[in-house]
Amino acid sequence: MCRHLGYLGPPIPLASLLFDPPHSLAHQSWAPKDMRGGGTINADGFGVAWYPDGGNPVGYRRTSPLWTDADLRVLARATAAAAIIAAVRSATVGMPVTEPAAPPFLERQWLFSHNGVVAGWPDSVSPLASRLPVQDLLTLDAPTDSALLWALVRHRLRAGAPLAEAVRETVVEVAAAAPGSRLNVLATNGTTLVATTLGHALSVRAGHGAVLLSSEPLDRDPAWRPVPDGHLVIATQSTVDISPLPTE
DSSP: OOEEEEEEEEEEETHHHHTSSTTOHHHHHHSOSOOTTSOSOOOSOEEEEEOOTTSOOEEEEESSOGGGOHHHHHHHHHOEEEEEEEEEOOOOTTSOOOGGGSSOEEETTEEEEEEEEOTTTTGGGHHHHTTSOHHHHHTOSSSSHHHHHHHHHHHHHHTTOOHHHHHHHHHHHHHHHSTTOEEEEEEEOSSOEEEEESSSOOEEEEETTEEEEESSOSSOOTTOEEOOTTEEEEEOSSOEEEEEOOOO
16 A cells, blocks of 8 residues: 655645655655555655645656655755645556556646555446546556546546545545445645545644644654544645545
């Protein structure tokens, strides 16, 4: 399973999430504490994306393990942002290890990451995929379950659905079509973070005008609290709402 995190708040260096904490995302890439569902390390690529002042997000993705990328260490210390999503990948057996397959996925103002696996892929979700425009299927970032999840969420966003609604409806629909899936999703539009917990862990730390969601806490700060399984998180810099995911 992958590890991911999302941040909203005053601008901070990327390194303060990726490298500096004792259990930073870099540390989680080679020494994760919770790999339920399979895997031992997250060495099948990584990605980080952030919002420059007044612009749509930009991203940096590679197929190498995060801890091996010397350029990222330099970039992360020189770059600060108020909205960030980053992830390290442990690819499901049989799925490609390519840069476009590494989260976060991005389009326009949106970023999206998935930690988990769609059970019975691809047959279980073929009926859902068939509802997408053919062009979307032909231009998936990668032939993976995560990329299809992103395409399903993105289709709703393009139709005008709010971010939380697009994520919630997609996760509930996929969970019903593919029981036993692990669907921890993380998405943002730069002002709101939306996340789900379904089959894997997520923790939240909020306060002082900032919110941080992470698969595993980055440090021993007592402000961290776990998000219960089967829940939806909608967070801004000043509010965190956690509610049960509906069942279809």
